Structure formats: structure tokens, C-alpha cells
Amino acid sequence: MIITLAFILIPFIAICLIPFLKVKGKAIAVYASVSIIAILTSTLAFQGLTGANFSVTLLGSLISGPINIKIDALSGWFILIINFTFLTGGFYGLFYMNAYREQKKNISLHGILFVLLHTSLISLCTIQNSIAFLVAWEIMALSAFLSVIFEHEKIATVKAGINYLIQSHVSIIFLMIGFIWVAGQTGSYDFSSIHSYSQTHSGALSLTLFLFFFIGFAIKAGFIPFHTWLPYAHPAAPAHISGIMSGVLIKIGIFGILRMLLLIELNYTTIGTIILVISILSGIYGVMLAILQHNLKKLLAYHSIENIGIIGIGIGLGCLGLGTHNPVLSSLGFAGALLHTLNHSLFKSLLFFTAGNVYQSTHTLDIEKLGGLVKKMPQTSILFLISALAICGLPPFNGFISEFILYTGLYSWIQNAQITSLITIVFTISGLVLIGGLAIMCFTKAFGVVFLGNPRHIFHHEIREVSFFQLLPLYFIAAFICLIGIFPVYFLDLLIKPVQLFTGMQQLQFASFSGNGMESLLSISHASWFLIAFVILMLGIRKLALRKRTVTILPTWNCAYTAPTAKIQYTASSFVKTYSKLFGMFFLIFKKEKEVTGIFPAHAYLETRPYDKIEKWLIDYPTTNFKLFLGRFRFFQNGKLQFYILYGILFIISIISIPIIYDKIILFIEFLKQL
Amino acid sequence: MLSFLLIILAATFFTGIIIRTKSIASGRKGPGIFQPIRDVIRLFKKGAVYSETSSFVFRIAPTIYFSSVFVAMLVVPFGQSKGLISFNGDFIFFAYVLGIGKFFSIIGALDTGSSFEGMGASREALYSMFAEPAFFILMGSLALMTGHTSFQEIFSTLHLGSSITYALGTLAALVFLMIAMIENSRMPIDDPKTHLELTMVHEVMILDNSGFDLGLILTAGYLKFAIYGAIIFNLFSGVVAYEYAIPLFFIMQAFLAMVVGIIESFMARSRMNHNAQFIVVLSSVSLLIFFGALLVAGKFI
Numbered sequence: 001m002i003i004t005l006a007f008i009l010i011p012f013i014a015i016c017l018i019p020f021l022k023v024k025g026k027a028i029a030v031y032a033s034v035s036i037i038a039i040l041t042s043t044l045a046f047q048g049l050t051g052a053n054f055s056v057t058l059l060g061s062l063i064s065g066p067i068n069i070k071i072d073a074l075s076g077w078f079i080l081i082i083n084f085t086f087l088t089g090g091f092y093g094l095f096y097m098n099a100y101r102e103q104k105k106n107i108s109l110h111g112i113l114f115v116l117l118h119t120s121l122i123s124l125c126t127i128q129n130s131i132a133f134l135v136a137w138e139i140m141a142l143s144a145f146l147s148v149i150f151e152h153e154k155i156a157t158v159k160a161g162i163n164y165l166i167q168s169h170v171s172i173i174f175l176m177i178g179f180i181w182v183a184g185q186t187g188s189y190d191f192s193s194i195h196s197y198s199q200t201h202s203g204a205l206s207l208t209l210f211l212f213f214f215i216g217f218a219i220k221a222g223f224i225p226f227h228t229w230l231p232y233a234h235p236a237a238p239a240h241i242s243g244i245m246s247g248v249l250i251k252i253g254i255f256g257i258l259r260m261l262l263l264i265e266l267n268y269t270t271i272g273t274i275i276l277v278i279s280i281l282s283g284i285y286g287v288m289l290a291i292l293q294h295n296l297k298k299l300l301a302y303h304s305i306e307n308i309g310i311i312g313i314g315i316g317l318g319c320l321g322l323g324t325h326n327p328v329l330s331s332l333g334f335a336g337a338l339l340h341t342l343n344h345s346l347f348k349s350l351l352f353f354t355a356g357n358v359y360q361s362t363h364t365l366d367i368e369k370l371g372g373l374v375k376k377m378p379q380t381s382i383l384f385l386i387s388a389l390a391i392c393g394l395p396p397f398n399g400f401i402s403e404f405i406l407y408t409g410l411y412s413w414i415q416n417a418q419i420t421s422l423i424t425i426v427f428t429i430s431g432l433v434l435i436g437g438l439a440i441m442c443f444t445k446a447f448g449v450v451f452l453g454n455p456r457h458i459f460h461h462e463i464r465e466v467s468f469f470q471l472l473p474l475y476f477i478a479a480f481i482c483l484i485g486i487f488p489v490y491f492l493d494l495l496i497k498p499v500q501l502f503t504g505m506q507q508l509q510f511a512s513f514s515g516n517g518m519e520s521l522l523s524i525s526h527a528s529w530f531l532i533a534f535v536i537l538m539l540g541i542r543k544l545a546l547r548k549r550t551v552t553i554l555p556t557w558n559c560a561y562t563a564p565t566a567k568i569q570y571t572a573s574s575f576v577k578t579y580s581k582l583f584g585m586f587f588l589i590f591k592k593e594k595e596v597t598g599i600f601p602a603h604a605y606l607e608t609r610p611y612d613k614i615e616k617w618l619i620d621y622p623t624t625n626f627k628l629f630l631g632r633f634r635f636f637q638n639g640k641l642q643f644y645i646l647y648g649i650l651f652i653i654s655i656i657s658i659p660i661i662y663d664k665i666i667l668f669i670e671f672l673k674q675l
Numbered sequence: 676m677l678s679f680l681l682i683i684l685a686a687t688f689f690t691g692i693i694i695r696t697k698s699i700a701s702g703r704k705g706p707g708i709f710q711p712i713r714d715v716i717r718l719f720k721k722g723a724v725y726s727e728t729s730s731f732v733f734r735i736a737p738t739i740y741f742s743s744v745f746v747a748m749l750v751v752p753f754g755q756s757k758g759l760i761s762f763n764g765d766f767i768f769f770a771y772v773l774g775i776g777k778f779f780s781i782i783g784a785l786d787t788g789s790s791f792e793g794m795g796a797s798r799e800a801l802y803s804m805f806a807e808p809a810f811f812i813l814m815g816s817l818a819l820m821t822g823h824t825s826f827q828e829i830f831s832t833l834h835l836g837s838s839i840t841y842a843l844g845t846l847a848a849l850v851f852l853m854i855a856m857i858e859n860s861r862m863p864i865d866d867p868k869t870h871l872e873l874t875m876v877h878e879v880m881i882l883d884n885s886g887f888d889l890g891l892i893l894t895a896g897y898l899k900f901a902i903y904g905a906i907i908f909n910l911f912s913g914v915v916a917y918e919y920a921i922p923l924f925f926i927m928q929a930f931l932a933m934v935v936g937i938i939e940s941f942m943a944r945s946r947m948n949h950n951a952q953f954i955v956v957l958s959s960v961s962l963l964i965f966f967g968a969l970l971v972a973g974k975f976i
Contacts, residue, residue: 570793
């Protein structure tokens, strides 16, 4: 009880204090509140992960009934991820926001929202009551919206924010329908009633109920085709908010889906197939569009869709494992999904923070204007490189571990699968491999164009590395990325309890990961060590070999062309030109072009802007049509006061007359009956 | 351990045989088969020239590329004897560890700020992306046929019994050979002997590398050929005793090198924009193998 009280009181005090403090004080209050809450909940979360669930029942209100608070292994895992990202992101944010310290009111609001966002996200992981859940969900959505539009003087930012606001409310509608449906049938808002409802009703009803929740949470998570808010909101937000949004906010959607899987009893094969198909499409489509982007943060945002796809593949495989009573597949699927959730929150937040560093020192995110930053910002470059390698799923970093777990699940499933499952396996494997290959292409482009080569644009201000304290949390995340990559076994042990929650649903036996072909993770750990040691050894040999030789520094070899400029470098668009031609049919690329004409051509340009086909047909097309339709009723709003008064009178008259007319009709029908 | 030594030995003459075959096919005498090794040793003794544009990435990239190929080599088994690194799913590690080398060679090329090297990097990124599904589907089919998921277990239990399995084995060998050609940027994807930078893939990426670094890149290329040769040999070796297997291994490698040489002598390079289609065909062939494997495993109902 004291813990819950502290959990509510500390943010409350911080929020009340923030407006009255100086800028430094605000920062301290925000960070102190976040840290205290993080420490408090992390201890409970650790207990939850080891199997000791924490639970309290709050009194609640007359409508909601008693509110159950529970931290089980699943909530524990997500709470730890949330806390880690908020601690590092908050610390980074303290220094990132330094540039905006003049805007005092704006900073106060931002600090308050940061605390609210943290508190609401953690509450979402613990609340077991649908009304309280929706309230917390709304607080989360609104505070995220207001954090995104921190730079609200820019029109594009506000537009992106409103886009997000609308879509997150569409997600709330779906969740509400789901919750009200259950509450209407069972009369209770507690989550356990969802479970009892699905137990007593037929498969089709449970499936529809689950699909409502799935769509609601998928909008938040960014599964295709519900992803369209993501590529706008992420670039618009300040770097630490984008990192947190991509790192944990969209993961709350994943959490919701997992929680509903635990609550609703379903035909797991059907739902597994649905999730798997959507996820593979999300993964491939996300990365395919990411390659085309010229805005660094937008590129990263599309990569979030890809990684949500990989997590979804894990969930889908886990469900299929439950459906086919295959304990190995189901535990590896869920373990891969959960581990990738952690991994993605690490490397994606690191990528967004480094992108923030780039933005702060160059004031642009257009990768066609960047280049050669590795010499000006060496530390940021190395951090970006580490996270890029990790997100491509390359050993010895953490992304490889979660993808390896998924592959192991798939290849072990091959042995005892039948024809339909085998086709699923082949397509899933091809999907995962393609995602990996495309990710390599995307991040060689991003890293190569932004950090390597010569600068493509002359900036009139000095470009320099950000301060050490701003880099400190980033080093911390990078260390974690390497740690998971090199010692995966310890992190996998933490996942035993959460995975058991899922396998336990079908009473599948689950000893530990060691029996499930996961002893190879130890070998991977050794192989990674060997790889690192060998690279160091070779670098040493190289150094020795070059010690006595002459090393000359000369201009780049340009095949005998002696006057190269930075303009002849390969740009981001030319790097992906062949690719975008090959896959042209999947994209919508707007071109603005003025061709070279005449003997002495004056000015020519070519501008391309990639656009999302799904967005065009699913969002833009219906919206324009709906607007056209509603436009027909504009004559109602003609600006004349007399008409508005008339509408009011008509309304009052109809309100009064409808019951009277209704009575008359009833009377008339009675009369007819008597005849 | 055995495979490690054998692959290194095979790597010493593989590229030499290719060059020799090509020379003979074109009516020249050609250099000795150990000439590539002599070239590399000479390069190791040389100094280096670095571009003033390049950063530390360019300097560490060749080393990491070489290390990744070297570590991948340790995964490959030889018949019954395991590779130095062997575990369930080691072929996934094999492909991904090669991936890290590719990543670094691409960003190493971009680091020079040269338009030519950027071009090569772009092509390399695209082609290697296409080639990977073929490898994974192929290993999936082999896993399905044998019921194991590590290189050594798959190869030691792979019995080519009926005629259909022989057909599958041949197809698999073909796919592996083509993957080796793509990985090494040889015909019909890329012509290592072309003189025009615009039509190069791999060669143009390493234009700026010199001395020790170039030596490492070339050595990695030789090793890669021998690695894929070893994998193809493993497809057929199965349970052959060592005293026959070891000589057979070298004969097979020499034979493969000659095949590569002959392909390169008598085949034109495909046009750049046809390469992607060609590589996707590989994935289709491996899908064919997968369905063949389904047939063998009796999963078709």
C-alpha cells in the first residue's frame, strides 16, 4: 500500500514543484522523480521476474470496482525496459534540452509530461482493471502527444503531433469497444473477467474480441497497416522523446498484445498465423521504405516498424508453438520476441540519441547534406556504428542473439512440421533473411553517407562533438548492447519466468532453455569472444607490419581524375538507386525535375520524395473522400446568427416533440390493435 | 581442426588454378598456381597509401573483413570431424559473421568519398542481400532431410541414397557454387579482370586499399573460395574414411577451381541490371530443392 502511495505521490510532488523552480531545479526534480520511481518499481519488477508477484487491490470507484494492481513476470520485464530507457533517455534529455533553456514555460511543461509519461507507462504494465487502464492509456497518449510537439512553432511538428493524436485515439476506440464488450457481458471491469468471458464463449467470439484488442494495440505498436503515424511523430519529437517513443512507447503495444494473449483463450494456430503474416509484412515493408528515406530520423522510424515486425514474428511463432503443442517453438518464439523487445529498445534509443547529436551540431537531419562527420564527431560515430551493427543483427552484438533464437525456433520446427507449417517456415525464414539483408543495405547507407566521406554541404557554424555528459548515457547503452551480445545466457535466464507464463497456458512442459537447443548460445558467446580476440590480434599484427613501412596520405584515387569535389561522391539516393528501380512497384516516389537543356544549361534539379503507398490508400484516400462528403453539409454553417438560433429552436422543438410523437404513435398502434 | 588446415591448404592453390585454367583456355601459358600467394606475401611486405578523406573506419575495415571470413572458416566441418566452432544453428552464425565482414567492406569503400567506390559498395550491398535467402532456404532443406541443425551433423548424416537425392545434391552444389561466385564477385556477376571501373563490383570497392590491407582482402577472397569448396565437398563426402576423403577433398577443390576457370573463360558477364534477376533465380532453385527435400522426407500428402 505504501508503495502504491509513494508511486502516486512522488510524481505528484514533482509535477507540482516543477513550474516554480529554476531551469536547473526543474531538471533535477524531473530526474529525481524518474529515478526514485525507477528504483522503486525496478525492485518490484525484479521480484516479479523471479516469480514473486507483487499485487495490491485499490478501492477504486463505484463504476470501476476494485482496481487490482499486479506485477507479474511479463510486467516486470517491460517495467525494467521502460525504466532503463527512461533513466538513460532522461539523462540524455537533460543535456539535449540545454539548447532550449530560454523557453522556460515550455521546459516546465515538457518536464511535467516526461514524469507523467514515465508514470503512466509503468502503470499500464501493472493495472488489471479496464477503466483504470484506459485512463492511464489516455494520460500516456496525451503526454506523448504534448512531448512530441515541443517545437510547436514549426507547422510540420504540430501536424505530425495531431496525426499521432488522432491515430492514438482510434486505437483507444478499439480498446474501448473490446473492454466494454467484455464488461457488458460479464458486468465487471477486472481483467480476469476477460479471461472468464473467453473461456465461456465460442472460439469465433474470442477471436473477434482479440482482434479488436490486437488492432488497438497494433496501432500503438506500429504494425502495418497501422503504422502511418510513426514516421511523422518520431522525427518531429526532440531526440530523447523519439528515443523513448521508439524504445518503449510502441512496446507498450507489444505488451498489450502479449497481455491479451495471456487473458483470452483462443485458437492459437489461427491467431499465430495472422500475427506472423502481419509481422513479416511489417518487417519487410518497414525496412524497404526505410532505405528510401532521406531524413535520418524518419529512416530510423521506419526501422522501428521493421523491428516491431521481428518482435511480432516471435509472438506469432510462439502462438503457433502453443497451437501445435510444440514447447520448443513456443518458448523460443516468445523468448525471441521478449529479448528483441529489450534489444530494440537499446539500439533504437541509441540510434535516436546519436541522430539527436547530429541534429544538434549540424541543425539538419537531411542525410544528403551531411557527410564526413566521423572526423568532427568521432564518439558519436562510433556509438552510431555499434547500434547500426546491432540493429542489422550482426554478431557479436545483441540483435544477433534475438534473431538467432527465432531462427533456432524455426529450424527446430522443421523437423516435425507438416506441409503447411513447412511453407510457413520457409517464408518466415526468407522474410527474416531479407529483413537482415535490407537492414545492412539501409545502415551502410545511413552510416556511410552521414559519417563518412567528405562533407556535402558547407555549414556556417562550427560542427563539434557534444559534451561528455551527453555522451555518457549513450556509452552506457552501448555497453549493454555488447554485454547482451557477448553474454546472452544471463539475459536469457531472466526470461524463463515470463516465457513460462505463456507456455503454461497450454500446460507445455518447460524446464529451461538449456534443453531447447539453447545451449548453443554459450557457444555463440565463445565464438563472439573469439571473433573479438581475433580482430584485436589482427589489428595488432597489422600495426606491427606497418610499423617499419612508409605510410603515405594522398588524395583518394579517382581513376586519374585529379580535381575531385565533394559533389562527385556517391549520395544516399545514388547508393539505393538500383534498389529503388528494382522494387519500384512497391513505392510511390514523387519526382520534381528540371532537365538539362541547351548547349549552356543554366539551372537543373531533380528532387525525389518517397511516399508510403499504404498511407495513400488507407489514410489519405478515405480522409479526402470523407472530407468531400462532409463538405456537402457546409451550407449549414453559413455564419448568420439567425440561422444558428433557428437550429437551436429546431433542436429544442425536436427534443420536446419526439417523446410526444412517440407516445402518439404507440397510442395509434394500440388503437389499431384494438380494431 | 582438420577442416581448418585443409581449407587453408586448399586456399593456397584454388585461385592459382582458376587463373591457370583461364590462361590455358585463352592459349597462354600463365603463371604458376602459387602466384596469388606470392602476390599476397609481397603485399604484406609493402607500405600503405591512405586517402586523406578516409578515417579509422577505412583502416580497420579490411582487418575486420578478413577476421570475419577467418571465423566463418572455423565453423565449416570436414566430414565427420567438426569445425573448431560447432553448435546447433552454426550455419546461421556462419552467414551472419560473413555479414559483418560485408558491412565493414561496404562502409570502408564509402569512407574514401570516391564515386567509384560508392558505386561498388551499392552493388555489393544489393547483391549480397539477394544471395542470402538462397543459402538459408538451402540449409533449411538440408536440415529437413537430415533432422539436424549444425553443419557437422547435417553433413555427416546426409545420405545421398536415391536418384532424387543425387539430383538435389547436384542442385545444392550448383547453388553453393553460385553463392561462392557471388560472394567472391566472379562471373557472371562481376568480372575481376575488367578494366573499366564502371562495370566492377568488388574490385572497385578496394581501389584505395593498398599494402597489408589489400593483402588481407585478397587472402580473404582465397579463403572464401576454399570455404565454399569445402562445403560443396561436404555435401557428398558423408561417411567416407579420411584416407580417401583428404585426397578427394583436394581433387574436388582443384576440380571446382577448374570449373570456375572454365565458366569465366567461356561465359560473358551478365549485364548489371540482370544480375539481380540472376541472383533471385538462385533463391528459386533453392526453393526447388526445398520442395525436393519435402518429397524425400515424405511430407507431401
